[in-house]
Amino acid sequence: MDDTAVHAIEEADLVAALLRDVARGDRSAFEALYRTTSSTLLGVCMRVLADRSEAEEVLQEVYVSVWSKAAQFDAQRARAMAWLGSIARHRAIDRLRHLPAPALRAPVELVELAADASPGPAALAEVVTDRVQLDDCMRQLDARRQSLIRTAFFEGVSYDELARRSGSPLGSVKSWIRRGLLQLRACLER
Numbered sequence: 033m034d035d036t037a038v039h040a041i042e043e044a045d046l047v048a049a050l051l052r053d054v055a056r057g058d059r060s061a062f063e064a065l066y067r068t069t070s071s072t073l074l075g076v077c078m079r080v081l082a083d084r085s086e087a088e089e090v091l092q093e094v095y096v097s098v099w100s101k102a103a104q105f106d107a108q109r110a111r112a113m114a115w116l117g118s119i120a121r122h123r124a125i126d127r128l129r130h131l132p133a134p135a136l137r138a139p140v141e142l143v144e145l146a147a148d149a150s151p152g153p154a155a156l157a158e159v160v161t162d163r164v165q166l167d168d169c170m171r172q173l174d175a176r177r178q179s180l181i182r183t184a185f186f187e188g189v190s191y192d193e194l195a196r197r198s199g200s201p202l203g204s205v206k207s208w209i210r211r212g213l214l215q216l217r218a219c220l221e222r
Contacts, residue, residue, distance in 0.1 A: 047112035048105075055102035066095060072113065073120040080124035081131075090127050094120045110192055118190055125188050169219035177212035184209060 047068060053061030073094055077087035097119055105115050170178055180198070183189045191209070195202040 047116070048107050051098075051102050051105045051112050051115075054099065055105065062095075062099060065098070069113065069116055070095075073116060076117050076120040077124045080121060080128055086127060086131070087124065090123045091120070094123050097123070109196065114192060118192065121190070122188075165220060166216075169216050172219055173212050173215055177208050177215075180205060180209050181212050181216070 047065065050061045050065040050068065054065055070091065074087060074091050077090045077094070078084065081087045081090065094116070098116065101119075105112065110118075170181070173181070176198075180194055183197075184191070184194060189197075191202060191206055194209075195205045198205060
């Protein structure tokens with residue numbers, strides 16, 4: 033095992049240990065957890081939210097949540113960084129959903145200059161046709177695959193969370209979704 037792999041394992045163990053200490057109310061462990069993980073979690077937030085100030089605000093919310101939910105972390109179910117990353121990603125997605133559309137944030141002068149980007153009647157008809165075809169293909173999947181795919185792609189739920197919710201092994205969930213997507217693609221290409 034090379035030094036990079038050893039360092040990654042040591043850091044993962046450190047983060048898990050810090051989470052356990054934070055769960056017991058240890059403020060110095062919380063500070064160390066922040067110093068160790070904040071840059072990574074800010075990166076997670078920045079991938080979802082392009083605006084750095086929004087991402088920084090979400091990061092603050094993430095650590096408030098971690099302080100109150102650290103006792104819920106279970107090292108048997110997830111790696112510490114995966115658990116923290118999941119919290120950051122979900123908070124960022126929630127923030128993104130509640131942000132106004134970019135046109136609503138733009139100055140009035142710029143909004144007036146913006147071209148009408150709404151689709152025309154032909155494009156709307158094509159969207160409806162595509163949606164009908166997708167719905168037909170989704171109905172051809174078994175109920176479990178339908179549910180997993182809808183939850184993963186329309187609600188933005190991670191594979192880990194899907195595995196927890198369904199009580200199924202992570203590998204099985206990934207496999208079911210992959211096979212379902214292959215079936216969908218084959219159906220849509222007909």
